[in-house]
Amino acid sequence: MEDDTAKDPDIKPLVSETDLSNALRHLEILLSSQPSPALPQRLVSPILLPLWALTNFAKSTGRSTWYERTILLLRTYIKTSPDESALQKIQGRILYSGGEAWEFGPGSEGGIEIRFRVGGAAGFDLSKADARVQEFLGLLEDDGVSGGVFNDFFLRILRVWLGRRNSEVEDPVEMFTTLKILQEVLGRYEEMLAKNPTQILQIVKGVLDEHMEYLEGLNTSAEAVITPSLDGLGKIISNSPPPYLKADGGGEELGEENERTQTLTMALSLLSVIISNPTTKLTHLDERLIQILQPALAHITASKFTNPDIKTLMLNITSLLTLHSPSTNSPSSPTTLLTRQKETYLLALSYLRDPLIPVRAHGLHLLRELILSSSPVINIQTTLSQLISQLKDDDSFVYLNTIKCLSALTDRHSGSVTRMLVEAYLDNEEEGQGKLSLDQRLRLGEALLATVQRLGGALVGETARLLSEAMISTASSRRRRHHKHTPPHDPPKDEEGENPVAAAEDERIRTSALSILGAAIETNPTGLGSGIISNALDVCVSILTLETAAEGATLRRAAVVCISGVLKALVGGGGGGGSVEEAGVGWREGVWEVVRERVSVIRRVVGYLGVTDGDGLVREQARVVMENLEAVVWVWVGRGGTSVAVGGGMLGNLEGVVGV
Incomplete structure (x- = not known):
């Protein structure tokens, strides 16, 4: 909520700043004078959600004194709760900001008051949701809840999220925040989850069994298509690809496949946490459950319908599971290597949190x-989260080595x-409330650039689409990032009202995005498709x-440079050698149709x-691009047999200029 509503003298508070502060003070006195654990439950329970809303309003508007008072009341209540119901109540209404007719607002003396709600409740705000999730997780830190309450809460929301497809009424906002909380818990609280493995293993088994039934249904459908018949002759040629390859499809089938992939990834991450954490204590029942899981893992891994990334994750987990088989648990079995790798992995993660740079x-x-x-001991989600946080480090030695780690991880995942x-690089820029500085985002851009170059021909499908759309979105429009804490003496604004420092930052991040997009086009243009190329050219022009x-x-x-990459792709200048046929005539014809519609515009603007x-x-690059444009036009209009030689010769002149 913005803090400018206090400027309106006509707004009459329902509860004044003084009255609200006094009410909090009375509550604080009662709780401190009577240390009975039952008292917070009686006093705070009826006002839990308003107190949660007040806490977040105080933090979002920089009222630190109010925030410290309300968060202490919340933590006292959560810590004395006998079960997970308090956590569940907040999590279910995590975006709560007030009643239908009232809301919190800035007080006349710099505090907070309660006033009539004007204009109805605000719509969904991604940055606000992320901030609320982080604040909620803060309630769990520093022994904020007992291990039993924590596990009960986690298992409850996990079951809710896993059962979302069977729910008649699904709240998309609640499912989104639930998923965010689950992902954060997996990354932060591995040891707490590992202390209660039995129920988690049972949930994982249910997910794997359900996915096996789904794959068997797909196999049955595929066999029906292959069965010889007159009706089936036409289906042999048009046999559909696996669901995870239908990136252009947009329907319910693709949506269901994405949901199933998300669910399976979550279950596998939980399984990885249980079996890779050295603090896990497995009972005889747990060992039996792990043995039962192995055939399901093997079946899903072997299926042609399983996503390749899922297969890689499953192979890693299968390797870890061998530690828990009866043969490897015997005294004579050599498990020292994996044990040593476990210890090294945990040691490395602990070192990443150390304040000393070396x-x-x-x-x-x-x-x-x-x-x-x-x-196989590498937990992908945890490792990625840790590496991305290291990219924010100001020391070049740290973040350059982080980029090397990410490049190595790219080969397998x-x-x-x-x-x-990409998610970290975007940093909620659409809402203008990102958490990263410009330099941190640029370092993420360096990591993305290295990832694109490392992928090479593997930059295809959903990965290529996600990357390209994000870079086009970032480069296509000016975005101003509104920081919460502005310095007392802002730089002067120009005659159009633009802050010159903000304008320079905006240009740097847009340049970074265009550079990554240009690298993707040069690395594997056939993996992007004509639609991405069309949008890229429009943005560049x-x-x-x-x-x-x-x-x-x-x-x-x-x-x-980005335009030049498209032209090089059309005549094979960056295709890695070979003939036009080897590089893909069909794809090039589609891109030529895109370029042909823009030849006159490119000539006019670049010329x-x-x-x-x-x-x-810029002048030198533009002149070379003009020469290459004429070569492309000559090749594709003439369709001569020397198209590659001519195009390669012309475009060879650009490489020395573009490579600067």
Whole structure:
């Protein structure tokens, strides 16, 4: 909520700032004077959600004194709760901000008051939801709840999330926040989960059994198509790909497949936490459950309908499960290597949290050695979260070594690495309330660039689409990031009301996004598709048309280089050799149709830059692109047999300029 409503003198509070502060003070006195654990339950329970809303309002508006008072009341109540009902109540209404007719607002003396709600409740805000999730998780830290209450709460919300497909009425906001909480708990509280493995193993078994039935249904459908018949002759050619490859489809089938993949990934992550954590104490029943899980894992791994990333994760878990088989648990079985790798992995993660730079660097070295050795003890979600947090480090030695770790991890888990890096790179920029500084986002951009170059020809499908759309979104429009704490003396604004410092930051992140997009186009253009190429060209032309100031030179350079990458792809300049047929005539024809519609625009815009731009490098790049454009037009209009030779010769001149 913005803090500008206090400027309106016509707003009459329902409860004044003074009265609300006094009410909190009375509650504080009662709780401190009577240390009975039953008293917080009687006093706070009826006002739990309003107290939660007040806490978040105080924090979001920078009222630290109010926040410290309310969060202490909340933690006292949560800590004395006998079960998980208090946590469940907050989690179910985590975005609660007030009643239908009232809300919290800034008080006249800098505090908080209760007033009539104006304009109804606000819509869903992604950045607000993320902040609420983090605040909720803070209630669990520092022994905020007992281990039993924590496990009961986790298992309850896990069952709710896993059963979402069977629910008649599903609240998408609640499911979103529930998933965020589950993911955070998996990354932060592994040891607490490992203390109660039995129920988690039973849930994992249920998920695997249900997924096996789903795969058997797909196999049955596929066999029906293959059965010889006159009706089936036409289906042999048009046999549909596995569900996870239907990236262009948008229907219910793809949505269901994505849900199933999410569910299976969550179950496998839980299983990995249980079997990889050295503090896990397995009972005889737990050992039996683990033995029962292995055939299901093998069946799902062997299925042609299983996503490749899921298969990789399952193979790692299968390797870990051998530790719990009867043969490997015998005294004569050599398990020292995996045990040693477990200890090294936990040591590396603990080193990453150390304040000393050399210690963190050594932790990165240990982690990279485990990744390069394809160790099965690596937990992908936890490792990625830790590595992304290391990219925020200001020390170049730390974040450069982090990029090396991410590049190594890309070889085995390209989809997961790319997805998490893209999410961190975007940093809620649509809402303008990101948590990262510009330099931190640029370092994430370096990691993404290294990931793209590492993927090479494997940059295809959903991974390529997700990356390209995110980079186009970032590069296509100006976004101003509104920081919560502004310095007392802001830089002067220009005549159009733009902050020059913010404008320079905006251009740097857009240049970064264009550079990553250009690298993706040059690395594997066939993996992106004509639709992505079309959008990329439109963004580049718009930038070259609108961003004419001297400060935008680097952004224009990136746009010109991106256009050149498309032209190189059309004539095979960056395709890694071979003939036109080997590089994919069908794909190139689709891209040529995109370029042909824009030839006159590119000629006009880029040609004008080649003569008039104030930046010498932009002029040089623009002139070379003009030559290459004419080569592309000549090749595709003439359709001569020397198309590759001519295009390769012309585009060879650009590589020395573009590679600067």
